[in-house]
Amino acid sequence: MVRYLKAVLSLGGSIVASPGINLDFIREFASLVTKLRREGYHLAIVVGGGRVAREYIEAARGLGASESFCDELGILATRMNARLVIAALGNEAYEHVPESIEEIEEWDKVIVMGGTTPGHTTDAVAAMLAARLGAELLVNATNVDGVYSDDPKKNPEAKKYERISVEELIKLVGNEHRAGVSAILDPKAVRIIKEHRIKTVVVKGELQRIEAALRGGEHRGTEIEV
Numbered sequence: 007m008v009r010y011l012k013a014v015l016s017l018g019g020s021i022v023a024s025p026g027i028n029l030d031f032i033r034e035f036a037s038l039v040t041k042l043r044r045e046g047y048h049l050a051i052v053v054g055g056g057r058v059a060r061e062y063i064e065a066a067r068g069l070g071a072s073e074s075f076c077d078e079l080g081i082l083a084t085r086m087n088a089r090l091v092i093a094a095l096g097n098e099a100y101e102h103v104p105e106s107i108e109e110i111e112e113w114d115k116v117i118v119m120g121g122t123t124p125g126h127t128t129d130a131v132a133a134m135l136a137a138r139l140g141a142e143l144l145v146n147a148t149n150v151d152g153v154y155s156d157d158p159k160k161n162p163e164a165k166k167y168e169r170i171s172v173e174e175l176i177k178l179v180g181n182e183h184r185a186g187v188s189a190i191l192d193p194k195a196v197r198i199i200k201e202h203r204i205k206t207v208v209v210k211g212e213l214q215r216i217e218a219a220l221r222g223g224e225h226r227g228t229e230i231e232v
């Protein structure tokens with residue numbers, strides 16, 4: 007079994023804070039991260055916006071705000087969620103939430119951050135971070151158990167991929183970004199994964215599956231072939 011000791015985790019806001027703040031999950035997740043660190047893992051976590059982000063984005067859109075203004079609001083929500091994860095991790099994590107990838111210079115503790123700039127989701131931030139840190143693995147933990155041929159919430163005929171090539175994934179995700187979009191990975195994330203050949207796994211945001219993905223075990227999600 008391959009252990010991926012340097013890994014970036016894109017933790018969907020849908021897992022952390024939708025509909026409400028999922029305190030039990032955050033606590034148990036922090037225990038898992040602490041355990042893995044004891045085993046020598048280096049982890050960086052990018053937390054998504056969840057429902058709070060969508061509520062603010064929709065409200066601002068309704069008030070006539072631009073797409074980038076809406077994205078900025080969503081980013082603020084992701085940073086609040088990141089701080090909750092930091093609160094649970096205590097000394098294991100840096101207290102500071104980086105606002106850009108460029109400002110990150112060391113990786114001795116767990117890095118926890120949210121969004122950076124408008125135009126992409128936290129999945130793209132996680133891909134950029136994985137490239138920057140030279141991580142061996144990117145895990146995208148979300149509210150579905152993998153990549154499907156179509157949105158499984160809208161199309162019951164959609165089929166799950168056990169593996170999918172990055173080229174196929176590019177076709178699947180299209181090339182448009184909209185603030186608050188619900189998609190499995192945004193186009194920018196997929197481009198970065200392809201460019202830097204980052205091994206990526208999409209899994210359901212349950213602790214056992216996240217742990218299995220990080221340990222190179224049976225995660226029952228989708229592997230992206232790069």
Ligand SMILES: Nc1ncnc2c1ncn2[C@@H]1O[C@H](COP(=O)(O)OP(=O)(O)OP(=O)(O)O)[C@@H](O)[C@H]1O
Nearest residue numbers: 018019020054055056148154156157159188189190
């Ligand atoms: N091809 C696809 N395969 C799987 N899920 C898809 C696909 N296309 C769209 N989706 C949707 O993407 C959703 C997951 O992304 P979503 O952005 O809602 O959650 P998240 O990224 O975990 O959380 P957040 O965006 O708040 O950080 C799924 O619930 C599913 O409805």
Ligand SMILES: [Mg+2]
Nearest residue numbers: 054127188189
């Ligand atoms: Mg998302």
